[in-house]
Amino acid sequence: MVAVRLGHPMSLVLEDVTLGYNRHPAVHHITATIPDGSLMAIVGPNGAGKSTLLKAIAGELRPITGRITNSAGRSGTAYMPQIAEIDRSFPISVREVVAMGLWRRIGPFRRLGEAERQAVADAIAGVGLTGLEARPISTLSGGQMQRVLFARLALQDASLILLDEPFTGVDSRTVEDLLDVIDGWHRDGRTVLAVLHDLDEVRRRFPEAMLLARDLIAHGPTETVLTAAQLTKARAVGEALDETAPLCQRAA
Known part of the structure; x- marks a missing residue:
């Protein structure tokens, strides 16, 4: 189990959650x-349910x-799906996409004031895209698009x-830059959950991990979760999955 940090309320509690x-x-x-x-x-073999779990936490999928219990609520939760789910053909600029992050505060119809325009500029600079504000997103590389979404x-x-x-399809320099952005969020006290595949990257930059293979194999400090024995167990559970099984029943 993840140790409870004294003085911090529980931000996220999963109680006997089945999703599908x-x-x-x-x-x-x-x-x-x-x-x-x-x-x-959040790590695990392909088809382990990692993306499904994030969608449920974000409120986009109801548990079976x-x-x-998410104390942040939907208004306090930011969810970034896989980049393949984002339509980049829409004629919109880098600045306009980044400014969408202000909608919850200013609404979709209010014009940006000076303070909001400066916030957008600062967010773009924070991910290293100064000078590309007016560029259509359809012309961006995969790494540049991920920087926009982080902003x-x-x-x-x-x-x-x-x-x-x-970090799927993103160059190594962008990965390191965005990991630094994530570190900044963490230092600010935000809770960050990321579905990742690179276990070396997880060991290097993420102090906690959750290992899924449809079932929860382990969660807690990364060094105790990503052991050879736990990873072997996750692989075995993943290979034994029955894709045609009906809704599961908890064993007695």
Whole structure:
């Protein structure tokens, strides 16, 4: 279990949570408590339910069973899906995408004031894209697009940040720059959960980890979760999954 940090309320509690689509389970009976201010990587084999879990925490998927308690609420939660789910053909600029991070504060129709324009400029500078403010997003590289999305997240000022495979198809320099942005969020006291595949990266930059294989294999300090034995168990559980199984029943 993740140790409770004294003085911090619980930001996220999963109680016997089963998730799935059309009553077919993708995540089974997960119980975990993630304290406020955690920096946690969610890892596991393909099809382990990692993205499904993030969608449920973000409020986009209702649990089949169990309960998710998110003290940040939907207004205090920022969720970045996989980049493949984002339509980049829409004619919109870098500045306009980043400014969307202010919608919760100013609404979709109010014009940006001087303070808001400066906040947008600062967010763009914070991810290293100064000078590209007017560029259409359809012309950006994968790494540049991820920087734009990180800048938009920064402006949402959320206390819980959910990142689904944020470094897929991104060059190594951008990965390091964005990891530094995540570190800054963590220092600010925000809770960050990120679905990642690079275990060396997780060991190097994420103090906590959750290992999924539809079931919760382990969660807690990264060095105790990403052991050879735990990873072997996750791989074995993943290979034994029955994709045609009905809604699971908890064993007696």
